[in-house]
Amino acid sequence: MALPDAEALCAALAEGMRTCLHPETALVGIHTGGVWVAERLHAALGLKTPLGSIDVAFYRDDFGRSGLHPQLKPSDIPFDVEDRPIVIVDDVLYTGRTIRAAMNELFDYGRPSRIDLAVLVDRGGRELPVCPRWTAHVLELVSDKNLQLERSESGVLSLRLIDA
Amino acid sequence: MRNPQLNSNGELQHLLTIDGLPREILTAILDTAAPFTEVAEREVKKLPLLRGKSVFNLFFENSTRTRTTFEIAAKRLSADVINLNISTSSTAKGETLLDTVDNLCAMQADMFVVRHAASGAPFLMAQHLAAMGLEHIHVINAGDGRHAHPTQGLLDMYTIRHYKKDFSGLTVAIVGDLLHSRVARSQIHALTALGVPEVRVIGPKTLIPTEIDRLGVRVFHDMRAGLKDADVVMMLRLQNERMQGALLPSPQEFFKYYGLTADKLECARPDAIVMHPGPMNRGVEIDSAVADGPHAVILPQVTFGIAVRMAVMSMLAGT
Numbered sequence: 443m444a445l446p447d448a449e450a451l452c453a454a455l456a457e458g459m460r461t462c463l464h465p466e467t468a469l470v471g472i473h474t475g476g477v478w479v480a481e482r483l484h485a486a487l488g489l490k491t492p493l494g495s496i497d498v499a500f501y502r503d504d505f506g507r508s509g510l511h512p513q514l515k516p517s518d519i520p521f522d523v524e525d526r527p528i529v530i531v532d533d534v535l536y537t538g539r540t541i542r543a544a545m546n547e548l549f550d551y552g553r554p555s556r557i558d559l560a561v562l563v564d565r566g567g568r569e570l571p572v573c574p575r576w577t578a579h580v581l582e583l584v585s586d587k588n589l590q591l592e593r594s595e596s597g598v599l600s601l602r603l604i605d606a
Numbered sequence: 607m608r609n610p611q612l613n614s615n616g617e618l619q620h621l622l623t624i625d626g627l628p629r630e631i632l633t634a635i636l637d638t639a640a641p642f643t644e645v646a647e648r649e650v651k652k653l654p655l656l657r658g659k660s661v662f663n664l665f666f667e668n669s670t671r672t673r674t675t676f677e678i679a680a681k682r683l684s685a686d687v688i689n690l691n692i693s694t695s696s697t698a699k700g701e702t703l704l705d706t707v708d709n710l711c712a713m714q715a716d717m718f719v720v721r722h723a724a725s726g727a728p729f730l731m732a733q734h735l736a737a738m739g740l741e742h743i744h745v746i747n748a749g750d751g752r753h754a755h756p757t758q759g760l761l762d763m764y765t766i767r768h769y770k771k772d773f774s775g776l777t778v779a780i781v782g783d784l785l786h787s788r789v790a791r792s793q794i795h796a797l798t799a800l801g802v803p804e805v806r807v808i809g810p811k812t813l814i815p816t817e818i819d820r821l822g823v824r825v826f827h828d829m830r831a832g833l834k835d836a837d838v839v840m841m842l843r844l845q846n847e848r849m850q851g852a853l854l855p856s857p858q859e860f861f862k863y864y865g866l867t868a869d870k871l872e873c874a875r876p877d878a879i880v881m882h883p884g885p886m887n888r889g890v891e892i893d894s895a896v897a898d899g900p901h902a903v904i905l906p907q908v909t910f911g912i913a914v915r916m917a918v919m920s921m922l923a924g925t
Contacts, residue, residue: 500654501653501654510920514641550648
């Protein structure tokens, strides 16, 4: 299956969001792929609020089954969450469980005025009522495949299909 | 025989001692602790990892710092924490340790944090739980007799890594009452497992166990010689309550030869850090000027202890 160019999708996503953002809007990328996309969007949109990043491992609903991932990244929210519009950014949207975990985590920092979701690819298969406001690409994938965002040594983003 | 702390997948099931744990597991605990330090800066200092779990603090010996930081760690992970006041409990009425454990298991305990005067008490509990088919219940040793105090050893390693970045070029000196110290044993096992090339122990002959050099340490009875060019100075508490017979002439004389003063500390490297597991006996093993001085990292040790205990608890709960 031919996959779209991830860099072009980042640019398209930024264009879709450009006119809709409040000047105080903050982007929060989800580790690891979501942070890469958020970095692209933050630069393209010239936002003044510094970029945030979160690792949702502490909030996952499958912790009891799969334990802690050994390579945890610290969450970094370098702005006041209280009353601020926030856009959660992720690379691939699937079940929606990661997004739920990310929202739970954000609320432990304060009460945002609103939260939106921007994703590079929506691959279907939702298990929770989560709907992104901005999507650069829609793709129906069967459950034994995973779509993964990768970054080359020179920093170029690309999508890859792997077996789940 | 399999390490009794590990399950069949090689994951940490209980934390009983650092002795015998592979470097990968020690490093994984330190790596996991790092993101937990950030939780203390949040508006809501709580993570849902242990939500709905019951953690029983069983302290058969007195403790303030360890028990409190375990309690804070468990509460920040959203666990329900039950502190048993042993001195007024059924143990005082004659109940055995394992009967106490059985009763608490009947109350749906998920994790025990235990401190006991008898070396091996936490191991006995873990063995008993396995025999009862209760492998899902975890045991954390919070100090047993003279044997081990693994979370203290781990938080000390976290502190050293925080300030010195890397273990591979360090000279570490452990000073004082090694004879009675479970902290020192955990520190020595952790330091050698993590690849510290030079671990020294310093103290009077009466307070250094014979054959301790078999753990891979160099023994010094002269403090200045032992401190020479040390990167890390780890002081130990003089454990007066465990002293039997005439091991020491007097606390004053101990301070003269083995108390850490600014003058003696000058033998160590200029950027040396000074650690102490607490509680400190000022004027016995450490001078106030050093304890409150620029080299001391004694209070950061306490703060890091919360993150390290959160990491251990969530790693155990995730197996």
